[in-house]
Amino acid sequence: MAIRLTTAHSNVAVRRWNSIATAALALTALAAITVTGGVAAKGARPAPTHEATVSRPAGEPIMAIVSISAQKVTFYDAEGWIYRAPVSSGTTGRETPAGVFAIVEKDKDHHSTMYDDAWMPNMQRITWNGLALHGGPLPGYAASHGCVRMPYDFAENLFDRTRIGMRVIIAPNDAAPVDFSHPSLFVPNPQAIAAAPDRIGTLSREADQAAQAAEEAKRTAAVAAAEAKAIPVLLRKLELAKKRADAELAFADKAVGNAKTDETRAKAEELKDKLAQRAAEVATQLDAANATAKSKLDAAAAAKEAFKSAATRKADTARVALDAKLAVEPVSVYISRATQKLYVRRDTHKPAPDGGGEVFDTTIEVPVTIRDPGRPLGTHIFTAVAKNDTGLRWTAVTIDDSDDAKEALDRITIPQELIDRIGPTALPRSSIVISDEPLSKETNYRTEFVVVLSNQPQGGFITRKPTPPADLVANGEAFIDNGFGGMFRRNDSGFGSFFQQSEPQPAPQPQPGIRRRSGQPYYPPQQSQQVQQGWGGPPGW
Numbered sequence: 001m002a003i004r005l006t007t008a009h010s011n012v013a014v015r016r017w018n019s020i021a022t023a024a025l026a027l028t029a030l031a032a033i034t035v036t037g038g039v040a041a042k043g044a045r046p047a048p049t050h051e052a053t054v055s056r057p058a059g060e061p062i063m064a065i066v067s068i069s070a071q072k073v074t075f076y077d078a079e080g081w082i083y084r085a086p087v088s089s090g091t092t093g094r095e096t097p098a099g100v101f102a103i104v105e106k107d108k109d110h111h112s113t114m115y116d117d118a119w120m121p122n123m124q125r126i127t128w129n130g131l132a133l134h135g136g137p138l139p140g141y142a143a144s145h146g147c148v149r150m151p152y153d154f155a156e157n158l159f160d161r162t163r164i165g166m167r168v169i170i171a172p173n174d175a176a177p178v179d180f181s182h183p184s185l186f187v188p189n190p191q192a193i194a195a196a197p198d199r200i201g202t203l204s205r206e207a208d209q210a211a212q213a214a215e216e217a218k219r220t221a222a223v224a225a226a227e228a229k230a231i232p233v234l235l236r237k238l239e240l241a242k243k244r245a246d247a248e249l250a251f252a253d254k255a256v257g258n259a260k261t262d263e264t265r266a267k268a269e270e271l272k273d274k275l276a277q278r279a280a281e282v283a284t285q286l287d288a289a290n291a292t293a294k295s296k297l298d299a300a301a302a303a304k305e306a307f308k309s310a311a312t313r314k315a316d317t318a319r320v321a322l323d324a325k326l327a328v329e330p331v332s333v334y335i336s337r338a339t340q341k342l343y344v345r346r347d348t349h350k351p352a353p354d355g356g357g358e359v360f361d362t363t364i365e366v367p368v369t370i371r372d373p374g375r376p377l378g379t380h381i382f383t384a385v386a387k388n389d390t391g392l393r394w395t396a397v398t399i400d401d402s403d404d405a406k407e408a409l410d411r412i413t414i415p416q417e418l419i420d421r422i423g424p425t426a427l428p429r430s431s432i433v434i435s436d437e438p439l440s441k442e443t444n445y446r447t448e449f450v451v452v453l454s455n456q457p458q459g460g461f462i463t464r465k466p467t468p469p470a471d472l473v474a475n476g477e478a479f480i481d482n483g484f485g486g487m488f489r490r491n492d493s494g495f496g497s498f499f500q501q502s503e504p505q506p507a508p509q510p511q512p513g514i515r516r517r518s519g520q521p522y523y524p525p526q527q528s529q530q531v532q533q534g535w536g537g538p539p540g541w
Contacts, residue, residue, distance in 0.1 A: 146460025228300035376402030
């Protein structure tokens with residue numbers, strides 16, 4: 001397939017690459033002859049994979065499987081494979097991690113924010129630390145720095161056919177889905193699915209009404225609280241006023257007793273009468289305030305409790321309404337032998353508040369029973385690909401086969417309460433993933449499940465170093481194959497080319513100036529939760 005470069009920027013980059021790559025290839029060939037006597041220094045390479053498209057009409061892609069060993073990617077719809085192409089995955093030390101991923105973001109004309117604005121066309125991100133599928137040059141072997149490069153035109157033609165949340169499986173072997181059935185797989189209820197729209201409408205209205213009631217209760221409680229807060233101040237003020245009035249009245253009474261003349265006595269008595277009237281008014285106000293204080297304090301307490309109750313109902317009805325909406329979304333279930341837990345993910349389709357990607361619902365996390373938990377299960381992905389007469393047609397993909405898929409599922413008891421909650425409305429594209437691994441650190445509220453095989457290299461998660469100075473490149477000190485089709489004056493975060501210096505790489509460290517685009521890493525709520533370790537890099541970039 002001919003490479004079509006769609007921007008002036010890319011044309012300039014490729015012209016630069018062509019001129020430098022010619023010299024690079026000559027040097028590489030000379031080095032190979034010198035070191036190996038004419039045998040390619042890259043080691044044994046898989047048989048080449050050619051781009052192919054199925055002859056039947058292709059449906060929407062449900063999953064992609066990248067084979068590290070075969071250096072190819074295959075996309076599948078409900079009926080089987082639909083697109084196939086060669087790829088270039090991570091080179092030695094920067095290996096593309098094997099595991100289970102999903103598309104979390106798409107960018108037609110992406111440029112690296114970590115490494116010198118490197119161009120990564122038709123980028124489909126699978127982790128927030130910089131791994132993705134995207135268009136790029138293919139030298140015929142694993143040469144990237146963690147990403148999976150596809151042919152330029154293939155990536156471009158594919159871009160608009162995939163969706164956020166599509167499963168991406170990166171297998172160390174040449175895995176493929178096979179038809180699969182098992183009593184533990186979800187069986188939808190047609191009546192529940194048919195009733196779902198009306199149920200969503202009813203529950204949404206109830207949630208809206210509860211939200212309005214909570215807002216009114218909040219305002220009432222605020223007014224009552226303000227009145228209650230003023231009562232002690234008012235009482236104190238009236239008590240001081242009464243004390244002052246009583247003191248003034250007592251002083252006036254003494255003045256009457258001490259008067260020496262009739263005129264003085266008359267004036268003193270007149271003042272005493274006024275002060276007595278004032279003291280009586282203050283006493284009346286104080287008595288009234290004391291009489292109403294308890295009722296206002298009781299009203300404020302009642303309003304506060306009413307608001308708490310309304311807020312609880314608001315949250316409960318909102319949760320139920322959201323569950324009803326999520327029930328008509330494909331559901332993803334992950335079962336981890338490492339943590340003995342079952343996790344559920346569903347895409348809310350709400351944009352992430354800190355930019356990039358969508359928010360996934362993460363509210364369901366329950367213990368799960370695994371028979372003989374000390375024995376490995378392997379890693380198996382069960383996917384509902386289409387409806388059939390019995391409910392759903394499922395496939396299975398195994399990428400780490402300690403147990404075969406049936407034996408692994410036989411050993412797991414999914415809580416009946418969970419089956420009753422999510423099974424009746426299970427839809428095509430729903431999935432169950434079983435693995436020995438805990439959730440990867442790359443799993444967060446903006447991802448589906450990220451599961452990485454701990455027995456496979458994970459070098460692609462290492463944070464790359466910035467580009468070396470241009471004079472070092474010109475002197476050949478960093479003049480090596482960069483895996484992006486030549487010696488660009490750019491580097492990247494696993495999305496393409498960069499100049500790798502000859503000195504040993506340091507331990508992974510976060511790079512200064514990296515623009516963080518993701519939220520914090522997801523750690524499951526329980527403190528006992530194991531989180532997979534063994535790779536560096538920031539949670540976002």
